[in-house]
Amino acid sequence: MSNAVKLHYFLGRGRAETTRWMLAINQIGFNNIPITTPEDLIELRSSGKLPFDQMPLLEINGMNLSQSSGMIRYLARIGGFYGDNDKEALYCDMFAGAITDFAEASMQAAFQPTKEIAVKMLKERFNKFAPKFELRIQENGNEFCVGKKISFADVILTEALSAYIEWIPDLLKNTPLLLSIYEKVINQTGIKLYLSSELRYPKPDEKYVIDVARVLQRALPAHMSDINRFVN
Numbered sequence: 001m002s003n004a005v006k007l008h009y010f011l012g013r014g015r016a017e018t019t020r021w022m023l024a025i026n027q028i029g030f031n032n033i034p035i036t037t038p039e040d041l042i043e044l045r046s047s048g049k050l051p052f053d054q055m056p057l058l059e060i061n062g063m064n065l066s067q068s069s070g071m072i073r074y075l076a077r078i079g080g081f082y083g084d085n086d087k088e089a090l091y092c093d094m095f096a097g098a099i100t101d102f103a104e105a106s107m108q109a110a111f112q113p114t115k116e117i118a119v120k121m122l123k124e125r126f127n128k129f130a131p132k133f134e135l136r137i138q139e140n141g142n143e144f145c146v147g148k149k150i151s152f153a154d155v156i157l158t159e160a161l162s163a164y165i166e167w168i169p170d171l172l173k174n175t176p177l178l179l180s181i182y183e184k185v186i187n188q189t190g191i192k193l194y195l196s197s198e199l200r201y202p203k204p205d206e207k208y209v210i211d212v213a214r215v216l217q218r219a220l221p222a223h224m225s226d227i228n229r230f231v232n
């Protein structure tokens with residue numbers, strides 16, 4: 001158990017989810033360690049394992065890793081998902097930056113006052129990025145974001161798309177190249193196993209929003225009742 005890979009985060013997907021997908025594609029087993037109370041977070045912070053006092057924390061190979069962008073790149077390197085040369089690695093990073101901007105809307109969706117507002121925000125973000133993603137994929141030969149095999153860019157793009165699709169099921173009907181990458185990635189053995197396992201948290205809902213505010217002892221979104229109930 002001491003060598004087990006541990007991912008400490010709220011009881012949900014959030015900023016830990018790309019790391020979970022990268023662990024999954026590498027077929028590295030891991031345990032979710034849920035942080036569900038302010039006391040859990042205080043204890044984690046006093047353990048000295050959080051370099052920047054922030055979650056997620058990934059305990060792997062004797063290291064305490066912070067910053068999801070660092071975690072996914074480490075997992076990309078050890079699994080061979082970081083392109084085949086410096087130029088491909090650079091393009092993976094460029095894609096990853098844009099995907100992070102794209103994914104931010106899906107991360108904020110559960111925090112919106114209504115489903116309609118969330119969907120409108122997601123559609124706007126999708127319409128901004130999807131044509132550019134499709135064009136880059138087309139220039140690369142239609143199959144992958146970068147190079148001639150799956151890279152971490154494809155994995156985190158699919159993770160973001162999977163969250164969008166939960167809000168807008170027919171999202172990819174006019175973007176065949178995104179659909180093709182999405183289908184390719186969700187059918188990778190490790191990803192398939194992960195998505196059907198208990199490690200995969202459900203679509204974030206109001207309970208998740210409340211959990212985050214309670215753990216961080218911060219205000220709830222303005223549309224909710226008693227918004228300062230967790231603020232000291």
Ligand SMILES: N[C@@H](CCC(=O)N[C@@H](CS)C(=O)NCC(=O)O)C(=O)O
Binds near residue numbers: 014054055056
């Ligand atoms: N860029 C970081 C963001 C980390 C972050 O903002 N973590 C939040 C939870 S999602 C946190 O720990 N907030 C408490 C704090 O910053 O003190 C990553 O992707 O890992």
